[in-house]
Amino acid sequence: MTWLSKSPWILHYDASSCNGCDIEVLACLSPLYDVERFGIINTGNPKHADVLVITGGINEQNREVVRNLYDQMADPKVVVAVGICASSGGVFRECYNVVGGIDCIIPVDVYVPGCAARPESIIDGIVKALSILEEKKRGTHISQAPRQGAGGLR
């Protein structure tokens, strides 16, 4: 048991989401779900964050931004793709400007399904991410390379 899973700070980024999942992510911070109970804080700063929560798919404009945010985070770090668009591109998958899910650009550790993803499943996904964070700290985690399919890295 390390301190990591007791104090996960989150960086929330809206890739090309319709805002549905973002509202649910923010709902987690509201008094009803109150994720600060578990020490989870929403930071606006990648250098302070441990968990990158991304909603929406990658498009041509934000691929550099997502890459940059991920690179600025200090190790150990995990990525949670929230919603079906972040997981695979969703209904926007065939759009001319959409590259695909988040895993086209950076390695994703947890996929949270749903359109929009429910606050309960987002919290569940983040709790799963915390155990991966622990594994990464101990060095027992087997990392995945970014997926190259689905119109991946062009």
Place this chain on the structure above:
Amino acid sequence: MISIMNALIFIVAAPFIGGLVAGIDRKLTARMQGRVGPPILQPFADVGKLFEKKQIVVTPSQHVHTLSYLVFIVASGALFFAGGDLLLVIFAFTLAHLFLVLGAYSSYSPYSFIGAERELIQIIAYEPMIILAAVGMYLVTKSFFVWEIMASELPLILYLPGVFLGFLMVLTIKLRKSPFDLSTSHHAHQEIVKGVTTDFSGPMLGRVEIAHWYENVFLLGFIYLFFAWNPLIAIIAIIVVYLLEILIDNTFSRGTWQFTLKSSWIIAGMMGLVNLGVLYYLSAVVPA
């Protein structure tokens, strides 16, 4: 008498007290917002985690500056609790914050730059009032030494009510509470990301956080001086003041830097200066 023992106790115990106070602060804040809130010991988990993270160094001089910030905060607090010269304590305290500003300026982030500028404005805003508080204590007790102020039987608060109110005002700035949390904030999301701490990460941020705990304990100790003739009242006063700060934090939104500078100079400075003027006049009229 200068007490090295007290200084050592401060160096060892202050992080624990400071962290605990921060934890209670977060819990109460959450309750005021209708939330359950994190565990009381959450700040220790946060700092523990920061030391487990890998260090990202934006520029090597950050190390020197954040370390100097911590060292000078600890030095000024230790000197204060040892009973040293109040003026020296205040100078070391200011120097510590200048290192924080230098640390923020040494990186390349525009957010860090704006944070550094705002931190400087905050220093300009609170510095006169803290010196006025020391001068007020000198006028009453005829000494700048903390141990002599502690030893005097005079109820300082009755001589210095204006100075005390002014000090409370700048205390809001120092504890980084709304409406004066300009340069960086405990609360997530502000317009300049995280201000001065934007480019500090991992262990370096942990260091800044521990320094902030030391700082808070020192500031609460400063309140004690106003009530030093009666320890029980002093401790109650510290608790009441801190609860008031939490209430203010949750009641107000963040103000502008102009508002901070004007209000702290006009209101705090007026109260402090008028208080000192009255004291001076009385000491001239009424022989001791």
